[in-house]
Amino acid sequence: MNIQLAIKQHQLELLFQQGSYGLEKESVRIWQNGELATTPHPHIFGNRRFHPYIQTDFAESQLELITPPNKTVHDTMRWLSAIHQIVLRTLPEDEYIFPFSMPPRLPNESQIQVAKLDNPADVAYREHLVEIYGKKKQMVSGIHYNFQISPEFIKQLHQISGQKESLVEFQNALYLKMTRNFLRYQWILVYLLAATPTVDAAYFRDGSPLKAGQYVRSLRTSRYGYVNEPEVVVSFDSLQEYVKTLEHWVSIGKLQAEKEFYSNARLRGANKARDLLASGIQYIEFRLFDLNPFEAYGMSEEDANFIHYFILLMLWLDEEGTQESVQLGKARLAEVALENPLTETKFKAEGVAMMDKLLAMLDSLHAPISVKNYAQSKREQFNDPSQTLCAKVVKAIEEVGSYEKLGTELAIKYKAQAMEHFFCLEAFANMELSTQTLMFDAIVKGLKVEILDEQDNFLKLQFAEHIEYVKNGNMTGKDSYIAPLIMENKVVTKKVLKTAGYNVPDSIEFTDPEVAKASFPLFFDKPMVIKPKSTNFGLGISIFQDGVKDKEDFAKAIDIAFREDKSVMVENYLTGTEYRFFVIGDKTLAVLLRVPANVEGDGEKTIRQLIEIKNDHPLRGDGKRTPLKKIVLGDIELLQLKAQGLTPDSIPAKGEIVQLRVNSNISSGGDSIDMTDIMHPSYKDIAVGITKALGAAVCGVDLIIPDYTQPATDSIHSWGVIEANFNPAMLIHIFPHHGTPRRVTRDVLEMLFPEMK
């Protein structure tokens, strides 16, 4: 069938451009001095037996970072970014990720440790590889690009074809065509994207074949890279042939296992090639790609998109390809890989012709203009080799002095970049920070993370067969449904807590202002809060901290409250300081004090300057994408200063605290201070009890405590609970302004997956 015609006639352009994408990126850990880090794979990354994202490849020092498959290239790149940020922030302080495919300065082979995997067979296989290829060659890294054609596209095309072959056969034929053509034209991607022009001489067992100052396009994909012996030829003419030839090489011991067949395109979908006959080819693993050292994560999104369309072109082409063309392609690759990157390629004409076909296809598909422009710029690189990635790498190496030095400098820079916004995952910045932090911890731990709804901060976490769902960082299946319903209703919360014997401020609800005012005697001389039943932003609240003395004042407060709601609560005012207790199950994990926005004087700077300096802290920002909020010098703050006889230009004395707000909300620039270790344990027990009384698994309990150093008594003068929250903020504990950080997201994960502890 003519695939181009079928797409055009049946308007399948969009479907053709859909698919699934996944990346597997190897790279080695190095020390600041550029040497391979010979430390073990960090224990914190959990067990490699199951870790879905952070693995080691051949060596203990060789990280393999794996994205889940995604429906868009963009999402795959986001995952690649997130996993990198997580790894970089979690590595020991003096460890970095080397950005080149070719290894850094290597120690003696004896110091390179083969990956310490649980499965003895895996270790034995690696020992075998050492024998055949040597440890140094094994340190070569790359990016594997997994691509699945949209199953719906295949289905529709199969229907259109009207051929008798089964859907699976049809699908296998498509994937084989794609693979053969890819192997035929892969040299083009090497010309455009290769980035391994050189390597340390010590890399070669028998001395470097490169002359001094000689650069090539891609050592990695050349015969000096990590490739099979040339005689190992596997046929892609049909799936049957593929299975037969591959099994042949294994049976005669030329390959230790099928996975030792290092083709630049691998047929995937089953563990054993033979099983593909039944299951069908599900996707192709393209293993051609050198790490791009100028990209923090090894590949740019533009290139990932470009590769996608290049692969599509392999399907789009009229030619079906044959095993002969595959062999031809491999030969060309071998030549191009060792060309001088600053010169034109021998096969320029074929390259330009293919790029024109690609551009024509992009036109036919109505592909995005950005993709077309990028493809056009790639086409230009056939005329101007200096614009190829490899040429740019050579230039940079020459500027810096050596590729090891360049690699080390870039590694240090990329780690610094990853540390900058250490509290978030930039690729997922549109989710709540707490969800980002939970994802961070889940990925470190080796839980499978799936984002079910990004806007809704809805995650699916999985370990083996065990699935848990999490919304907003800590809303989970561990809480019973009634707990949040109770907490959502302040009246019900109070009744439940009171019945359970906890100190709650007494309150009376009024729906008639006159009845409320006439009730003054009930409250005379007692400290009271008068507030609308549903209070928002503190509107309509009056506090009589020292007792309501005057009937008129009381009546005024009632009127103010009734302006905001049809129901008004008159509630006992508890004197003391408010603390937030973060509880999971049987334990108070964190206690926090929130302090109103303030600055501390140094006897030299103005209040305005002090605010600027305080705002400069990386934790402070808009309060959504940052754990703390910048202090604003707004009307309220100016009034507050005025009340103290100050202006923004006043210079407070050294050590003097200038308060800029009355309310202690973090959202108005307040400070968060961790008190977990100094809070008397009796209050932590009370917070746990309250959590249990509400039937909650995760709870933020607000207690008013006059003296946190004294043990709690039964009296409401010792403590009182004013609120319980079913989706308590976690960031304030994880990134406090002052005091010990409490990584409560980790506790949420331990609650959900106790078996991983």
Next chain:
Amino acid sequence: MNIQLAIKQHQLELLFQQGSYGLEKESVRIWQNGELATTPHPHIFGNRRFHPYIQTDFAESQLELITPPNKTVHDTMRWLSAIHQIVLRTLPEDEYIFPFSMPPRLPNESQIQVAKLDNPADVAYREHLVEIYGKKKQMVSGIHYNFQISPEFIKQLHQISGQKESLVEFQNALYLKMTRNFLRYQWILVYLLAATPTVDAAYFRDGSPLKAGQYVRSLRTSRYGYVNEPEVVVSFDSLQEYVKTLEHWVSIGKLQAEKEFYSNARLRGANKARDLLASGIQYIEFRLFDLNPFEAYGMSEEDANFIHYFILLMLWLDEEGTQESVQLGKARLAEVALENPLTETKFKAEGVAMMDKLLAMLDSLHAPISVKNYAQSKREQFNDPSQTLCAKVVKAIEEVGSYEKLGTELAIKYKAQAMEHFFCLEAFANMELSTQTLMFDAIVKGLKVEILDEQDNFLKLQFAEHIEYVKNGNMTGKDSYIAPLIMENKVVTKKVLKTAGYNVPDSIEFTDPEVAKASFPLFFDKPMVIKPKSTNFGLGISIFQDGVKDKEDFAKAIDIAFREDKSVMVENYLTGTEYRFFVIGDKTLAVLLRVPANVEGDGEKTIRQLIEIKNDHPLRGDGKRTPLKKIVLGDIELLQLKAQGLTPDSIPAKGEIVQLRVNSNISSGGDSIDMTDIMHPSYKDIAVGITKALGAAVCGVDLIIPDYTQPATDSIHSWGVIEANFNPAMLIHIFPHHGTPRRVTRDVLEMLFPEMK
């Protein structure tokens, strides 16, 4: 201390009027012919060992209905009404509640069965009462009024008093004063509220003491009523004296137990009188009150309020009362009880004087005007005895012929009234009908029900120590919190169900109208629904039932959907009929088909008339206070008729169904049809599986099924799930328009309290 002065000076008027109120109402079951029903206490009312609301008193036929204590008289009356409606609707069809305190026509004593209680001691005690008083006297019924003074009032008064005695002693003194004064002036309430002027002669062991045609004010509180022998005098001078004298009568065997002391005011707060010395008197049980036969539930709210203020007056009076005054009061009561109800009372002057004191007190307290007016009208009754309740009862008896006949007529009328709105509890009509139904079932079952928040439909249910909370009828602690969060999010629901292997319509989300339109080929010729991601009231939805054929139509539908939301879903349209499956745990309890508003022709009436007749059904109303909604002849219905070439005045043929709506919502007049028994069980299993996949305990699953008689297959052409609801409607199953009602609220209770099964 001068209590009046203290209240005035310290503005305690409001606090003084607060308190707790509870009612216990006895009455006997009768048959339609007016005879005592000798059937056992209905089994459905659960076990009397623990039932908090529905008990038996002396005899198996003598219901005792008990309200919980409430902070207002109004709430207490609501409970009294609700419990009555529940009992009346649950009694066997031919049983009624006799509205008089004096017994109806009684069978031989041998046929009156003593209450069959679990505890042998309780039965033995009743056998003893039979010996002393005879079974017939034991059938006398009344209302007991429990009143607790506001503890806060007592506390404040105690502080004000500055006396050395403890709070408990002070409290006991207050209650004793109240009791002594009440017993002194109780005759006034008998004059005003008594309603037992006569009784069947068979009631008396030794023949009636009443002459033919003679009426008295209150046989029940007279010596012919159910009272102790006159010599049993218990002192109210102090709590110590009370305990001492009461224990004396028991020790010498004059009383079998303390509870045999039938004082019109009993000190309450402990099981044994002696324990009151430590615990203090907590409340007083006033046992004086005859059933008011003109009130369906035995007492009017006005009278209940009046009694409250009369009791307060007993505290308010300057006089403290003595045991002598108690004896005087008892003597007056005995006289007044046997006065002719149509004549003035001998103690009119004292009565009027007390009523004036009451009115003065009401003025001082700024009591509501309605209370003052009512008290004023009661005062008038001392001048005009014909206005007393008892006189009115006499008049009615004379009109009807006998008090048994009057009682039977009223009993039948009250039951009919209670049946009228059989689907709701009128006193709690501001709550959701499903919550009312759940309360109904919980009360029948004997669960303790507490309304935590009426607006929010938030209940606390309790059996022994086991507490469960319920919101909106079926939101409980049995569901995990994540289940409703999943169901709230349609995208997440689909992903979870799809992963679990359930048939969901495929859908694609678009955020850009142009991209959506360009995707037309993806959907060409397939039945599709185009809808805004968050769909409200069906706005912006286009359905291409027979496949999208035209690109322009598709583009138009996309534009319409984008008018409603920033995200638009294009979803496969499933053909078939939608059924609602109501699932709890492992079982589909009900299956419902919703049919668009329609009428069935009879060949005579116009559509307008047919609608009127259909709307006349008691289940139809506004759809909030009724299970079904009346059909409205609005624009949409008229258009729908027009499309069929009809007008409201068309006369459809006999049996012809005229559809008035396209949508099948109950809220637009649709019919609900129970399909539980005829739905193929395979679909019920699927609904259970879906519920489990979502982690839900209670779930409403909407399945599209083309043929419910065929077993389900794996294909989406056999069935598909389009929605799951975490707070599914229950009323539609409990009160269907057609088919077997499914009382799913009972299943909710069984889920919550499996131990009561």
